Amino acid sequence: MSYCVNCGVELDNGTESCPLCRTPVVNPNIIKQQEITPSFPDRIYMPKSLNKRFGAFIASMVILLPNIVCTLVNILFYPDSIWGWLVNATSLLIWVVFVSPFLWKKTVSWALILIDSVCVMGYAAVICGLTGNKDAYFGCVLPLIAVVAVIVGFFIEFKEHAKPGWPVLCIAAFTEILVSSLSIELIVRNYLDINMLPAYSLIISACCATVTAFFIAVATNKKLRMWMDRKFFVE
């Protein structure tokens, strides 16, 4: 008969540590060679999970079929038009963003964001190429997509790896809104070749900076955080 010296509860013979507090159990009266049957079995049963890859394969086939039909119709009946390209590009974008992640055995956030960004860039290139806006693509669209991808990627990586509390997460989110609004305005101004001094993004930045300062105060002041918890919990 063994007892936990910390919790005061009786334990199964042969228990090495208390299941409640992890205090090691030392009982010289228990003979180690004695065969002791544990209260619970060792066998684990892991139920089969849904076959997401098979579902993704079916979805891929469903997306592929209308594309083949559209491409054939385009080539055979409207050889002068290239509307089939638009259908293919749109389908590819949908497939990469919504279906392909389920085909991977293991997904990594930054890799998904990179692939999605490249695909969005490609889609924008098709649209700009068809409409003849090559300058707009390289001067504005491409940098905008790159900036947004970097900011979103940084936020997701930070959230996954640093596992911050909600005040720090809010600080990160509002700082990123501030940075992205400034970047977007500067890219647009550069493309339009106008004065590089930011204007409307300054209003957004000022609002974000104020909110960020408030959340910094919440993150550093325990009393304020408790007051927020008490005042704003959702009923």
Next chain:
Amino acid sequence: MTFRPYLCIIYNGYLRIRNYALRKGVTALQNKSWFKLDNAGKIFPGQNTSTWSNVFRFSVLMKEKVKPEVLEQALKDVLPRFPCFDVCMKRGFFWYYLKKNPHGSPEVKPDIVNPCYRVKFNENRGYLFRVYYYENKISVDFYHALTDGRGASLFTCTLVAQYLRLLGYDIPNGYNVLDINQKPTAEELEDPFPKCAGSKAKLPRGKKWVYHSRGTKLPNHMVNITSGIIPLADLKAVAKSKGVTVTEFVETVLLYTMYLMQKAEGGTKPVSVQIPVDLRNVFGINTLRNFSLTYNARIDPNMGEYTFDEVLTQVSAYLKQTHNEKTLRAMTTANLKLEQSVMKYMPLFIKDLGIGISFLITGEKTTSILGSNMGLVKVPDEMAQHVERMYLMAGPGVINGSRCGAVGFKDTFVLTVANIYEESEIERLIFTQLVKMGLHVKIESNRK
């Protein structure tokens, strides 16, 4: 005086016709190829996900090692007595329904360390309960759409009684052991809830969000189980010394544990304990289906600091005030109103979606912990001498760190905590509180 013989003849004739009609009705029910889900059970299939189902476990610890082949035969013998368990789940256009299972009986399997994992309707030969054995223990995992704790205890005790009979022991029927040669009554198989509705008042469930413990979540389908074995007479004596019942005392221990957990974290949200209540005793209906409702006892730490005795007074007063036929009738009426609203005309996939989303948003948000006390389970003396004790394990929650089940048998009371977190702080607080009150607690756990 001269009319008495004629009256007797008429009355006997009436009894014969009534008995014949009842027999016919019962046979019709027993041979019924499908059942509607009861009012409480209708909600559970909608809550099912690929990682969670509402499952609970009832176990019986025998004095001798279990023989699986005998248990398998006992299960086959017992199942016809419980036609509402001999079913599989099917999808209708508007509702799920239970169809008679053609497979005979489920497989009896060696026990696992992670019981109460999710239910999939096409697994386990379609059965909604799973039977396990390990050394001296016989365990049955029940999907809650099938029955509640009381139905589970009736089924498991009848199964164990038949198992002992096959081993050569003479076990009579009585208490929780049903006669397997008797036909089930209509009352046992029908949805009992509509009979108890009809109140002009409707008491909906609480909607206030409360505190939930946090921790490092275990992988999907895994659960930490810790059982505390306590001498029943000592527990009764402690509860009596405080002027409350065992249920009130145990629920207070659970509520006070959650209060202490939040206090250590520095929060001030309300804390509540969900208390399932068996309606059979209140309404006098002996059903094998679900027939329970839940109370929610709560305290608000914003009102100030609480001592254990203050919480005990509050829980005891709440239960004394709430536990009556009128309140339960009003709660049942509110539950049925939802089922009989415009919702009943919606196709099943919309209902599933609605129930799933509603459960995600509000399902466990109104309770910090669940404490289901089945009370004392009685079996005939001839059977009791082969049984060591019984266990009731509430299935793991989604956001409720711990859910507890308790059952008394002979002179022991077993409180089992199912925890979805790696940390064991909740269990430690629960059982050390009992130790501090002078109770002897023996711990069994699947934690390594």
